[in-house]
Amino acid sequence: MSDPAQTPLKVLVAGGGVAGLETLLALRDLAGDRVAATLLTPDTEFVVRPWTVQEPFARPSAQRYPLERVAQDVRAELFAGTLASVDPAAQIVRTGAGEEIAYEALVVALGAHPEPAYAHATTFRGGPDAEAVHGLLQDLEGGYLRRIAFVVPPGAAWPLPLYELALMTAERARSLSLPDVEVSIVTPEDRPLAVFGVAASDAVTDLLADAGITMHLGRYADVPDSRTVAFTPADGSYDVDRVVALPRLVGRPIDGLPAAEEGFLPVDETCAVVGVRNVWAAGDGTSFPIKQGGIAAQQADAVAQAVAAHAGVTGLAAAPFKPMLRGMLLTGSGTKWLRAAVAGGAGEAASIVSEHALWWPPSKIAGRYLAPYLATLDSSLASAAPAAGGGDVPVDVDLGHAAPTLHAEGDPSGGIELLGG
Template sequence: MGRGTAAPRRHVVIVGGGVAAAETLLALRAAPRGGALDVTLVAPNEQLEYRPLAVLEPFGPAPTRRYPLAAIAADGDAALVRGTLQAVDGAARAIMLGDGSRISYDVLVVAAGARRRPALARAETFLDAAGGADLRRLVGELDDGAVRSVAFVVPPGSGWALPLYELTLLTAHHARERGLRDVELTVVTHEPQPLAIVAGDGGAAVARLLDDAGVRVLHGRRVCGHDGRTVELEPPGDGPLLADRVVALPQLVGPAIDGLPADAEGFVHVDDHMRVPGLDGVYAVGDATTFPVKQGGLATQQADLAAALIARVAGPDASPRARLRSILLTGDEPLYLQALIEGARCVASSASRTPPWSPPQKIAARYLAPYLDGLGG
């Protein structure tokens, strides 16, 4: 290449319409060499939905936070294409969309998320399309006295259990505020302890909140069935668990994209640098990957790492350890949780009533959080 000849611009394609995709775009543009990249954002949705506050919906008006992807793409100087990823042709460095169109890439970042499926028959599935309406009806039945006992279930494969604990604590708070007596709330979790991913000081703080709220916790147990009254447990324990209603987190399933190596559940294989093995220039971040913890803040850290490597600048540590930050809504003061995560294991954790990070967003993203904060979100 002779003097004065500009280096060819690389085309980065980001697939996804959630927080991991948005963080990847913003992180690329924040990099010193990020302006030299041509970026295309491919997403099936028109808006970025801020989902962590969905837990408030059953208890009254909740702030709905949706941000147009067109505006985010424009702010990130990216082209926006509406479409669903169907396949990746690694040899041709191209992706195929659901409408049959192809887009070539130099670098590809897959942030396509995961799909939800009900974990239990005859249970209300929290965080599904109809979950808000179903749970509002459940709260109304508690108020009317038609329901006196509820079991909240964390099944294997749910990816991130904190919303279920929030829902339990918010339900307990609602019952106290309404003066509802003799309401029995039980958490059944396959985990060895409540919210085991923050085991240590953080997990102990969560356990105290549940105990103070009068919530019974059955840990190390799985729900095998529910006939409308009796909850079948494995191992069974000392006696039957009776519940008028059961609320369960969904199980997550990977996107299972043709051309990408995946596990049996369709989650994309990645290495510690979020690179997809065997495919040059292909990265995957967020819930679509085999990383066992599916949490927004961790997904944005993965996005930051991939963006730094793509922009070829010094970026985040590629250590398998990541820092989890999350806010537990309780109905009273929120609890701020932090944990150092290695794989699916907590190395250390802490809990605080004051926010240890800024801005104190539910998803503690390096670039997306201040961006949304600047929009008033």
């Protein structure tokens, strides 16, 4: 426990995405009133971006949550603005508008910048690009397209959404009895979704084969024009009618903080920014190579524990970030649940694939605190009527410690992890 007589530690969280919100929720649980938190973000809403992959197919839109409500629930001050620079010696950040905010602990959770990898491809970055992909599907349905290539670019990228787009496109073509449609995936990976391990990759391979999707594995692609996919180094090409590609992710360099390759923030195993005191980072903007919401949430949990320890909460100490990869793969006709230990040498046993949820609540973003909180908020927003003449009422969320994995001994494939307590 902490000493309630101590002055709360001023914690500034920059970024209102997965990593930023998970940090605030975890701090609320671990440190309580030992911290006085401020959320710095230019956004007014938190959008669950992984669900935007459904929007081109006229499926439910991604959920949106007002950040004012979230800040209220975690008792954080909401400051509208962008992070422009940091003065680590003075422990001050400056916003894009020139305002200064003092901090005693800074958490940078700005995410990465998604930039188009190819000038002649339709880039899918989520919601803003849903309409362009929807137009492609309309052309497909009208018989104007027959060959569509989905391309994972070289560099930092999270490939799972591209597999979802390809699988749902193939399912749409099949449902409309368009047998001549050819769907292909080009990826530098040596196996489909190899990051999830052998068992999951084998299952995805079978899924792609059943869908009639052609795989070009271990290939770096160039798109010299809108109808050609070329392999680099020079190793042939093939003709297509349209190319859909993921963006390439690059860091967001911040004046006053170090930058690793491609502008990402270098962090150590506890997610502390290397060479800078009292600054931590979590999410896609860090140098950790896997860019995914669940991983960002786990980094945020490590950051929150380190910051809570810095705030004087007894019994806590900074601990290494130990990633566990969890993913929901939408196929158009169902969902595959994938899980893999990224570190720890568990081998093939670490790779699990299931037709049923492997964690609860079953969320695209498997955050220990964020997933249960959003599930509670969904229920609250759906049932609450506006109070006459009043404002929002904070949700009373139980932010207890995580429960153990529930599964029969020796049968991890049947286990369901409880993400929150």
